[in-house]
Amino acid sequence: MNTFGRIFRISVFGESHGPMIGVAIDGCPAGIPLQTGDFHTDIERRSGGKPGTTPRKEEDIPEIISGWFNGFTTGSPLCIVFSNRNTQSSDYEEIRKTFRPGHSDFVAWKKFGGYNDYRGAGHFSGRLTIALIAAGVIGKKILNPVSIQAVLLSAGGNSDIEEAIGRALNEGDSIGGIVECKASNIPVGWGEPFFDSVESVISHLAFSVPAIKGIEFGSGFLAAKMYGSEHNDAIIDETGRTATNNAGGISGGLTNGNELVFRVAVKPASSISKKQSSYSIESGKIKEFSVKGRHDACIALRVPVILEAITAIALADFMLLEKYAG
Amino acid sequence: MNTFGRIFRISVFGESHGPMIGVAIDGCPAGIPLQTGDFHTDIERRSGGKPGTTPRKEEDIPEIISGWFNGFTTGSPLCIVFSNRNTQSSDYEEIRKTFRPGHSDFVAWKKFGGYNDYRGAGHFSGRLTIALIAAGVIGKKILNPVSIQAVLLSAGGNSDIEEAIGRALNEGDSIGGIVECKASNIPVGWGEPFFDSVESVISHLAFSVPAIKGIEFGSGFLAAKMYGSEHNDAIIDETGRTATNNAGGISGGLTNGNELVFRVAVKPASSISKKQSSYSIESGKIKEFSVKGRHDACIALRVPVILEAITAIALADFMLLEKYAG
Amino acid sequence: MNTFGRIFRISVFGESHGPMIGVAIDGCPAGIPLQTGDFHTDIERRSGGKPGTTPRKEEDIPEIISGWFNGFTTGSPLCIVFSNRNTQSSDYEEIRKTFRPGHSDFVAWKKFGGYNDYRGAGHFSGRLTIALIAAGVIGKKILNPVSIQAVLLSAGGNSDIEEAIGRALNEGDSIGGIVECKASNIPVGWGEPFFDSVESVISHLAFSVPAIKGIEFGSGFLAAKMYGSEHNDAIIDETGRTATNNAGGISGGLTNGNELVFRVAVKPASSISKKQSSYSIESGKIKEFSVKGRHDACIALRVPVILEAITAIALADFMLLEKYAG
């Protein structure tokens, strides 16, 4: 489904090499000051052009095509689109015959009976995350004074991230990483049980990002090794502040007033220059090949701003849902 | 929200110590043979009464109150309820004044302005997972011949699980664990991008289970340490079979025909007999106390059948959604 | 789909002759005082036992099985069920072979491959409206001080309603009617464009009631004959009060502060004692027959309280949605 959220509700559309990628945001309150320049910083943080990201440098210019008037949101659906400019479709001819390992090529071809736009992975491209970034910018505005910050903790298991990426680049290979996201100033009680726990909604959004393969909140996987007496966070005052934060700011699926903390595992990009082999439907045989085109050595570099965006999207919806229950 | 799913759509309701817990399943196809005995095995697997689980032994008897006629589902909403019998509410009087660390007590009290049913954690109780079990039994029937199996891999970081649990029991403490779930015979192409990737939907459901704090698919967090050339699963034939399965059976958010594999981190139960301290709204001070009542030393013991259920719920919905796209 | 609403969200289940009919209400705010006696008046108004309604007199006793504690709603899903007691299934054996004209028998049999519960029309029975009544009682509590009142304006085109019904009863026939619903004290601006206009949501709910075949707001079908200069309601003060109310209290799909007014057309009940003919799958021929069992001569008599209920359900959701936009 291309739609997510109950009140702050986003619909994304687009393909990597189609005319435009966009997002329509329903339920955005009226009267939020907004300029296209407001998207600039987060778009830049996501974009390529840095060591370890693809040299494909989009000039990602947001265009607000609805829901905006005289510098403010109007309360009707806010639609933001990005034209795709810098595309080299010929690079992708080969994937019609040989399905790239780790990619959506094969499954998309099967699911859509061969009608999918295979160029640059089409609708499955990481490029679609630009729509999340745009929605995240709006979410952050709504959430003020909640503050959200994500960082890349390690790449290839190495906290010297530059070194790890340099090594991958040299080999024509790619490398994964761990990204951590924290958010503070969140009131107690956001989240909507039974199904829409804070963990549920954030993880749902996180796993729409193509390269993410794991998520953990607070102590996460470490909690599986702990005793209850270690893991329990003692409440120390009437605001719900806790002495430790093994819960990552979430109790019973609801925000508990402490810092929200989660981490995701980003897999290495599937597209690599290094030789690999896969099945070719043309020959009916395993074939050696290397993926042409422009690749990310470490897509995890782009993930922090995306995690911030999905956190903002999730929390904005929870905030708007909470207003009525008070 | 108490509802989940698009076609196979479940609504849960109930509290730990209220009259009944139930689930209404919309979109269940007509003509599925069903008897109340069909729930027995999975209910037993979830229930307490084993070493490491609470001595509270519910006789969980499912009652089908709608959507069933002459031994078959009718195609109208299937509602299954469980009466709560074996409750000892007096054990829970203290939590009205002292919020148990690691529990929903404080956040529920805040969110619902003190009107929440606090007995046994009310709607936040792990007891609600009986509703997931019931829906999972139906999901498994629909999914035939897909087979799903989950096991507890370790407790407290120890693969000798009995030993780890025994140690926790001796201390009046609790312990976490890792549960792995696998599903096979899944066709290629289930999952609904952009937002409803297989990982998104399974994780959404998984994190509605109170004690789960992390999830990973395939290599998961290990992928963050890998090179692309290691992580990429080479396709070896026209069915999409891969030489390795680092992706855990999911490419581009869709099932790829290989075994679906994921693991969750289960935190140690918050309720422990061991002394701990927390803030008391009565005295306005930190207070020492131990949680009375019947506790699980290792709730992870109950999680395998629950993971199977949520996997069945997620896959049943994907299967029904896929039928139309073919 | 058995679910309706975005915040105040109801799920209904049950069949006419199954064990129970029920409704689970999600998004009901915590802290609303509630007793089972609160349902009594509206249940009585809907129930049979009056001249023109079926002699089948259910003792419809609501049972609150979740979401309620110590006299108040808890904020978790509120589930209310009604046991079916007074059923005479043998009356309905014949419809397995001869599909009653005007009934769901044939379409339900086709759609569900013969697995539908055909007794008393099963899930298609007007008896399901008891679930709407229960949800409406909660909706009315939330909406205070909005007041909602519906009346039967005419039966069989006759404003002397008793006479019209008497004539139908004498003939073993049934008769239709027009019901009008009005609601006052509604603030300006409820409704959620583009798709969720007030008319859209009320009509959606109204047409879930089996016998309703038409709906009109304000001047309705008469408006089709009017000039704009006649139909336009001149605004006369800063509260939006209008000199006339041809719009029925709705402008641009939103409440405009004036009285909400709409009318529905209720068809005559399909079950009649009078002889009629229909196709029999048993003989493959047209067959004469009369419907046995207990019938309503004028189901429109039961509709006023149902219209109030669906209006309350619709408005409660709009009210809760509006709170966040302010």
Add this chain to the structure above:
Amino acid sequence: MNTFGRIFRISVFGESHGPMIGVAIDGCPAGIPLQTGDFHTDIERRSGGKPGTTPRKEEDIPEIISGWFNGFTTGSPLCIVFSNRNTQSSDYEEIRKTFRPGHSDFVAWKKFGGYNDYRGAGHFSGRLTIALIAAGVIGKKILNPVSIQAVLLSAGGNSDIEEAIGRALNEGDSIGGIVECKASNIPVGWGEPFFDSVESVISHLAFSVPAIKGIEFGSGFLAAKMYGSEHNDAIIDETGRTATNNAGGISGGLTNGNELVFRVAVKPASSISKKQSSYSIESGKIKEFSVKGRHDACIALRVPVILEAITAIALADFMLLEKYAG
């Protein structure tokens, strides 16, 4: 909410005088042949430029910005946008101070705290129906061989429609009308009880069209005057064919295999050249004025193609939902 539908799911956005109006369609099957020329006929039928419709003649050129590749739909969200070109915003300055009777001006201003785009009624403009037309064109393709046709039956209560419109034009006034829509070749059993009856879903969509104030299915309001013995449609063969069609092709909320028939009441356009009076927030007094700009004498002229579109959207969703139940 700007989204409608469960499988064939549309999201609309845009304002009358903003940069673009558009619709994103999720759940559209892959492999449907599509060219921008396919929209031409229905767009023309809706557009102005005929006697009785506004002289504002948009050149409504659809642009497919996603979900389309090499002449076919891809299975990912199909987004179609229309640029707004022919706008004269200065005509609308006055409505900032004097709220036009019968329009959304006042309610939109209240609901969105003055931030709404008031030019040409903004998001409340009838111009938004171009998005429905575009989605309807896709719906009709999916539905083949179902055929849908709507006609204007009368204007101002007069079946000599040209005469009625001529009279309104002469007076600088507007006039309402009745539009009837019929659809044939629909299989038995489409529709999704309890809430998503065919009447519910069609009426929900119909009332999103600004000028529609009433709807009736089959005999509709006339049914309220009928006896059951007259209204019941006798089934005459094993396909469910009935001797009469008072039900309008819908039994128990499901299609019954006979022709689907419904009618809507279209109110006269609110914008008229004729003098009228309304409250001015500027002066705090009632003020005489006439609405400047370009007006429709009979918006009902545009409604047939819109009714076809919403019928196609509703039926396409039911068709796709039905595929899984078979």
